[in-house]
Amino acid sequence: MGLQTEKKGDIVIIYLQGRLDVHKSLEVEQDINEIIEKGEKNIIFNLKELSYLSSSGLRVFIATLRKLKEINGLLKIAEIQANVAKIFKIVEFDDIFEMYNTTEEALKSF
Amino acid sequence: MFKVEEKSSDSIFIEMNADTANIEMITELIMDFSSRFISEEQAYKMGVAVDEAVTNIIMYAYSSDPEKVIFLHLFKKHDEIAIQIENFGPKFTPPVIVEKKKFSFDKLEEGGLGLYLMQEFMDELRFLYDFQVCKNILVMKKYLIG
Numbered sequence: 001m002g003l004q005t006e007k008k009g010d011i012v013i014i015y016l017q018g019r020l021d022v023h024k025s026l027e028v029e030q031d032i033n034e035i036i037e038k039g040e041k042n043i044i045f046n047l048k049e050l051s052y053l054s055s056s057g058l059r060v061f062i063a064t065l066r067k068l069k070e071i072n073g074l075l076k077i078a079e080i081q082a083n084v085a086k087i088f089k090i091v092e093f094d095d096i097f098e099m100y101n102t103t104e105e106a107l108k109s110f
Numbered sequence: 111m112f113k114v115e116e117k118s119s120d121s122i123f124i125e126m127n128a129d130t131a132n133i134e135m136i137t138e139l140i141m142d143f144s145s146r147f148i149s150e151e152q153a154y155k156m157g158v159a160v161d162e163a164v165t166n167i168i169m170y171a172y173s174s175d176p177e178k179v180i181f182l183h184l185f186k187k188h189d190e191i192a193i194q195i196e197n198f199g200p201k202f203t204p205p206v207i208v209e210k211k212k213f214s215f216d217k218l219e220e221g222g223l224g225l226y227l228m229q230e231f232m233d234e235l236r237f238l239y240d241f242q243v244c245k246n247i248l249v250m251k252k253y254l255i256g
Contacts, residue, residue: 021137022165023130052137054161055223083154090230091223 003031011042011110013078013103017049020057029060033067041073044106048079053087061097074098078106111179114139119146120186128168128197129176137161140184140193147186147254155231156191156252162224163195163248171199171246189255190233195248202246204237 004015012035020028035043043064065075078100080088088094100106112132115123122143126132137157144153164180172178181196204225228235234251 019134021130021133021161022169023133052158054158054165055227056165058223083151086151086155087158087227091226 003028003035005035008107010040011044011107012040013044013046013107015046015049019052020050020060021052021054022056025056025060028057029063032060032064036064036067036071036073041068041071042110043068043073044076044078044103046078046103047081047084050081050084053084058087058091058093061093065097074110076100076106076109078103112136122184124182124184126180126182127176128172128174128178128180130165130168130174133161133164133168136164136182143184144191144252147191148252152252156193156250159228159231159250160193160195162228163250166224167195167197167199167246171197171202186254190251190253192249192251195250197246198244199246201239201244202237204235 004017006013006015014032014035016028018024032043045061045064061075061077067073068075076098079102080099085094085099088097088099098106098109100109111125111127112135113125117123122139124136124139126136137160140160141150141153141157144156148156160182164182167180168174178198183194185192228250232250233253234249236249238247238249239245240247
């Protein structure tokens with residue numbers, strides 16, 4: 001699949017797009033793991049183009065956060081859309097993740 | 111395989127292989143049908159609930175065997191939209207209620223998160239088992255009033 005990414009200093013912005021369901025989540029998680037294994041530990045997920053999220057997708061976020069915590073890294077979320085935000089809120093994961101309205105705000109928070 | 115039979119404007123039968131590649135099609139179909147009767151937000155929630163139910167069947171009841179088949183009947187009747195989802199996997203006994211406190215950062219129970227979303231997004235969930243034909247039947251409803 002390949003993820004669209006952008007490097008800003010020591011921060012990687014990962015642009016997640018379309019759907020993140022059980023069919024897509026494994027591949028996306030593998031791609032994210034490759035980025036972390038290359039040494040990146042500060043990540044922003046830009047969710048502007050992520051239109052759909054299921055519990056399988058939520059697990060990708062949790063797995064990424066766990067991996068980054070193990071290496072003293074940070075994960076921030078930016079530009080989440082309303083439908084996807086509802087999924088985070090209903091399982092109260094909006095308390096676990098740092099969320100920002102814009103990518104600029106997320107970048108400044110590091 | 112993904113077969114859709116629209117019996118009428120308010121009743122659709124679907125037969126699909128237990129393949130995760132079909133999840134997008136079933137979700138879009140559910141949202142499209144539901145949005146004829148409920149808001150887009152509610153239709154989205156119904157789509158997610160059906161996604162979670164079908165995902166659990168594929169992953170756990172059918173152990174990701176794409177040759178297995180799932181049957182769905184989506185219909186509007188009186189003041190509710192209902193979906194009946196059938197599979198021939200091992201008998202599934204659901205928890206009475208899925209508690210939110212289970213979902214901690216450190217421990218996510220397999221399948222539990224999906225069940226929780228189904229419970230939160232639908233107005234009624236019923237897990238049944240037909241012993242005569244060894245079939246799991248899940249009925250989920252969304253009320254159109256109240």
